[in-house]
Amino acid sequence: AQSVAQPEDQVNVAEGNPLTVKCTYSVSGNPYLFWYVQYPNRGLQFLLKYITGDNLVKGSYGFEAEFNKSQTSFHLKKPSALVSDSALYFCAVSPQGSSASKIIFGSGTRLSIRP
Amino acid sequence: GAVVSQHPSWVICKSGTSVKIECRSLDFQATTMFWYRQFPKQSLMLMATSNEGSKATYEQGVEKDKFLINHASLTLSTLTVTSAHPEDSSFYICSASTGGLSNQPQHFGDGTRLSIL
Numbered sequence: 001a002q003s004v005a006q007p008e009d010q011v012n013v014a015e016g017n018p019l020t021v022k023c024t025y026s027v028s029g030n031p032y033l034f035w036y037v038q039y040p041n042r043g044l045q046f047l048l049k050y051i052t053g054d055n056l057v058k059g060s061y062g063f064e065a066e067f068n069k070s071q072t073s074f075h076l077k078k079p080s081a082l083v084s085d086s087a088l089y090f091c092a093v094s095p096q097g098s099s100a101s102k103i104i105f106g107s108g109t110r111l112s113i114r115p
Numbered sequence: 116g117a118v119v120s121q122h123p124s125w126v127i128c129k130s131g132t133s134v135k136i137e138c139r140s141l142d143f144q145a146t147t148m149f150w151y152r153q154f155p156k157q158s159l160m161l162m163a164t165s166n167e168g169s170k171a172t173y174e175q176g177v178e179k180d181k182f183l184i185n186h187a188s189l190t191l192s193t194l195t196v197t198s199a200h201p202e203d204s205s206f207y208i209c210s211a212s213t214g215g216l217s218n219q220p221q222h223f224g225d226g227t228r229l230s231i232l
Contacts, residue, residue: 032218043121043208043223044159051218090158094217102217105158 002027004093006106013081013113021076021109033074034092034103036063044090050074061085067108081113118142121224129232130201136194137228138209142152145211148192149221150184157192165192199231 003026013019025031032051034046048059055067065076074091091106118141124145126134129222138148147166151159163179165171165186177219181203183195196203206228 034220036223041124041206041226041228043119043210043225044221046220046222049218049220096217103161103221107158108156 001096001097002093002104004059004091004104004106005090006089006109008109009107012113013055013111015113015115016080016085019078019081019085019111019113021091021111022073022087023075023106024073025091025104026072027095027104030096031109032094033065033067034094034095035059035063035074035076036090036092036105037061038088038090038108047076047089083113083115086111086113117213117222118168119145119209119222120208120223120225122134123227124225125205125228125230125232127232128210131198134196134199134229136196136207136229137195137210137223138192140190140211140222143211143213143222144189145192145213145222146189147210148186149210150192150194151210153207153208153226157217159208162194196229199229201231204229 005024031048034049038044046058050057050067057063063078089109092103094103120139122137150162152157161174161200162177163173165184165187167186168219170182186192192216206226210223212221
């Protein structure tokens, strides 16, 4: 079965330190990969996506993600965390060539940045 | 760009009433819209996919007569929770896609928190 795993329910980082939010997937073929962020009582906001090409993808708010095909991972990173980055982050995967309804969301990782 | 407006943000109503939630794409035409339900501290659960001018496609286990979806135009989809009961209380989120293809990001509304007393 196709799936997305976010192994950490919560990640705690001090402001100014680098952060990583992990995501691994199990999808046949070459999937499309996404990261979304959700603030309290809000919908999801698109951060970045990997379709093809360079394995390092840059997105909104200084975030980037690295696609690693051999490890089937797509970890979200930021060199220097801000308190305002505290939110719920979702990794999502879509099988290539499928409709958008086939997107699979991970369980989410709550990122907490302490001042 | 790609703004999706969802209304209302909060709804509190009595058991047995019907509640309509609107999802509008403000600056683009959304050929496909999605309705999700999110339980506390959980991920999104896709309820249904709606395409403009056609019947919605419901996910397994979602009652189509309970959750009526209408996608009458390229900018508006509505979800009506009919005869709502406390177990229908949840956070409902819509999203829109320009082409419905898997390589396009979805653009989400801010969600509707529904509380049934």
